[in-house]
Amino acid sequence: MKYVIVIPDGAADEPQQSLGGQTPLEAARTPHMDALAAAGVVARACHTPRELPAGSEIGNLCLLGYDPFEHFTGRAPMEAAAQGIELGPDDWAVRCNLVTIEDQVMVDFTADHIANAEGAELLADVQRAIASDPKWRGALEFVPGVSYRNLLIWRGQKLAAPFSAETRTQAPHDWTDLSIADAHPRGPGGDTLVELMDATVELFRNHPVNQRRLAEGHRAATNVWLWGQGGAPTLQPFAQKYGPRGAMITAVDLLRGIAALVGWDRIEAPGATGYLDTDYASKGREAIAALDRYDIVCVHVEAPDEASHEGRVEEKVKAIEQIDRHVVGPLVEALGRHGDWRMMISPDHPTYLSTKKHTHGDVPVAMAGAGITPDRFQQYGDSNAAASDLAFEKGWEAMRWFIG
Numbered sequence: 006m007k008y009v010i011v012i013p014d015g016a017a018d019e020p021q022q023s024l025g026g027q028t029p030l031e032a033a034r035t036p037h038m039d040a041l042a043a044a045g046v047v048a049r050a051c052h053t054p055r056e057l058p059a060g061s062e063i064g065n066l067c068l069l070g071y072d073p074f075e076h077f078t079g080r081a082p083m084e085a086a087a088q089g090i091e092l093g094p095d096d097w098a099v100r101c102n103l104v105t106i107e108d109q110v111m112v113d114f115t116a117d118h119i120a121n122a123e124g125a126e127l128l129a130d131v132q133r134a135i136a137s138d139p140k141w142r143g144a145l146e147f148v149p150g151v152s153y154r155n156l157l158i159w160r161g162q163k164l165a166a167p168f169s170a171e172t173r174t175q176a177p178h179d180w181t182d183l184s185i186a187d188a189h190p191r192g193p194g195g196d197t198l199v200e201l202m203d204a205t206v207e208l209f210r211n212h213p214v215n216q217r218r219l220a221e222g223h224r225a226a227t228n229v230w231l232w233g234q235g236g237a238p239t240l241q242p243f244a245q246k247y248g249p250r251g252a253m254i255t256a257v258d259l260l261r262g263i264a265a266l267v268g269w270d271r272i273e274a275p276g277a278t279g280y281l282d283t284d285y286a287s288k289g290r291e292a293i294a295a296l297d298r299y300d301i302v303c304v305h306v307e308a309p310d311e312a313s314h315e316g317r318v319e320e321k322v323k324a325i326e327q328i329d330r331h332v333v334g335p336l337v338e339a340l341g342r343h344g345d346w347r348m349m350i351s352p353d354h355p356t357y358l359s360t361k362k363h364t365h366g367d368v369p370v371a372m373a374g375a376g377i378t379p380d381r382f383q384q385y386g387d388s389n390a391a392a393s394d395l396a397f398e399k400g401w402e403a404m405r406w407f408i409g
Contacts (some may be wrong), residue, residue, distance in 0.1 A: 007346040008249055008301035008408065009292070012068065014061060014257075014323075015310030015356030017387055024320055025362065026056040029309070029358070030369065031386040033325040037334035037369060038350055042385035044241035045373025050392040051352045055102050059363045060176060062233070062311070064353030065263055070247060070404025071240060079235015080259065085156055087261035087271075088148065090145035092237035095161025097168055099198070100233035102177050102290060103127060103153040103226040111185050113124050114177035114314075115153040116281065117224035122179065123214045123404055125149035130212065135204050136277060145201075151279065153342035157231060159203075166195035176391070178314050181361045190231065193272070198231040205229045242268035247408050249300030256283060260305045279307045281320055281352050292332065293339040304332055310339065310363075313356035340374075347374030349407050350385060367391070372407055 010318045016030055024032040052067035053059040054074070062080035063073045081098035092098060105113040116124075128149045136145035144164035148156040172195060173189040183374055188215030190198040205228040209215055215225035244250050245268075253264035254272045256279035264271050274291040276284025288304050295302045306328050312321035333350065340346040352368040373379075382389045395404040 006249075006300070007340060007343045009296075009340065009346070009348045010301070011333055011336070011348070012065065012303065012305040013309050013325060013350070013352050014305060014307045015313050015354060015363065016325055017355035017366070018313065018321070019355075019357055019359060021318055021358065024322070027389040029318065029321045029325060031324045031384075031388065033329070035325060035329040035333075037329045038385040039383065041333065041337065041350060041373045041384045042371040042389070044379055045371060045377045046293075046379045046380045046393075046395055047382040047385060048370040048372065048393050048395035048397065048403070049367040050351065050370050050397040050400040050403045051366065052351075053363070055365050058271045060356055061257075061259055061353050061363070064363075065260060065305070068351055068353050068404070069243070069263065069267065070401050071267070071401070072401050075256050076238055076240055077235075078238040078404060080233030081156055082105070082235045082238050083262035083266065084154070084258040085091055085148075085152065085158065085262065086265040088156070088159060089241040089265075090148065090156070092158075093162060094237065095166065097159040097161065097166045097234055097236055099157040099159065099231050101147060101231040102127075102232070102246045103155065104177050104230045105224045105226065106185060106227045110185050111177055111180040111183055111188070112226055113250075114181060114230070116226035117218070119153050119218070119223075119226055121149070121152060123218070124152060124155060124226075126214050127209065127212065128155055129239045130208060131205055131229065134208055135201065150177055152259060155228075155229075167197050168234055170236060171192040173293065174234060174346075176232055176363075177230045179362045181314060194331040198234075202228055205315075213282040214249040221306060229259060230347045238266060240266045241303075244268060247404065249408065251301040251303065252295050253303050253305065254295070255279075255305035255307075256287055257305065257307050264303075269303070272308055280311050281308050281324060283308055285327040289332045291334045293334055296339060297344055306332065309352075310356050314361050314362050317359055317360050328392050338405070339346040345375040347372065347377065347407060347409070351403070351405075369381070370397075370403060376409055
């Protein structure tokens with residue numbers, strides 16, 4: 006049996022007046038997703054329990070079949086795993102965004118999608134100017150990542166970390182166009198995180214990177230934003246838990262990290278950016294090639310989520326259509342050459358265009374293939390999922406059903 010999972014990140018949404026009362030998934034032309042739904046079942050699943058953050062870190066962990074109440078320690082540790090960073094029992098990883106804040110408003114949680122090299126240059130100066138201060142005793146490591154997505158590693162062996170499970174931080178993408186007055190870290194160690202964030206404001210104010218960006222018409226990175234902290238997680242390998250050997254195709258460190266933690270190989274698709282300009286066809290081609298080597302292949306596409314964070318309804322519809330055309334369609338055709346197969350289509354969480362935020366709630370799931378008896382639904386979408394009798398209130402249980 007071959008298995009394929011396609012994750013259109015954040016694709017679930019509310020009905021949009023500009024789309025005639027349809028959701029983006031319903032307004033998008035998705036003949037391949039609809040054919041899959043007609044040949045199988047449409048269900049609904051909650052991958053973001055209300056007791057936990059409504060983020061991709063919870064949603065994707067749950068979607069891949071892991072109980073987040075048992076396994077989740079924080080978002081940053083997952084991204085550390087993507088970079089091969091090992092965390093000791095006393096270490097903490099903290100997500101370190103480069104952001105643009107003006108007049109106490111989160112203008113841009115991506116610092117205008119700052120380039121990798123620019124972000125690395127800024128982080129290198131943070132390491133030299135701030136982390137090298139003797140007060141930190143060599144405990145801080147600022148690690149560049151992809152664009153605005155970076156990490157702070159706190160080595161507890163050198164200086165005990167002040168954080169705990171009660172430390173509360175806020176994802177900057179949930180504060181787009183809002184005042185950040187009430188968004189700063191709180192609880193144990195919160196003042197330390199605020200101190201580090203504030204220290205970068207002056208460092209970045211006239212930094213050569215920002216001077217170049219402003220001269221080129223881009224926004225400046227005004228400071229770092231620290232959030233998503235956590236210690237080292239432990240996850241049972243997917244092959245031990247469910248059976249199939251897997252591979253992940255994604256442009257996002259979070260998903261790379263989850264893949265590493267569950268023992269999946271990671272396949273890089275040329276031209277995959279984690280943004281609206283990603284090469285969808287490249288992801289489809291890499292997934293098809295991976296079917297020869299793996300039992301289960303997962304393709305994650307960030308673009309619908311990015312469109313939602315920017316409030317761009319037409320771009321969200323377009324991204325969903327591109328996933329259908331270049332990923333789902335070619336994969337269904339390729340699976341026919343591999344004998345028995347099953348495919349699942351599922352977002353990790355809803356991301357509302359109206360709020361530009363991740364949100365709790367059900368997402369539509371389509372599953373089809375060998376041994377799955379078709380239900381009455383002929384199209385994939387939010388409304389059909391809401392009307393379905395097949396529901397996974399504990400979203401992590403959907404994987405067991407899918408694997409069969």
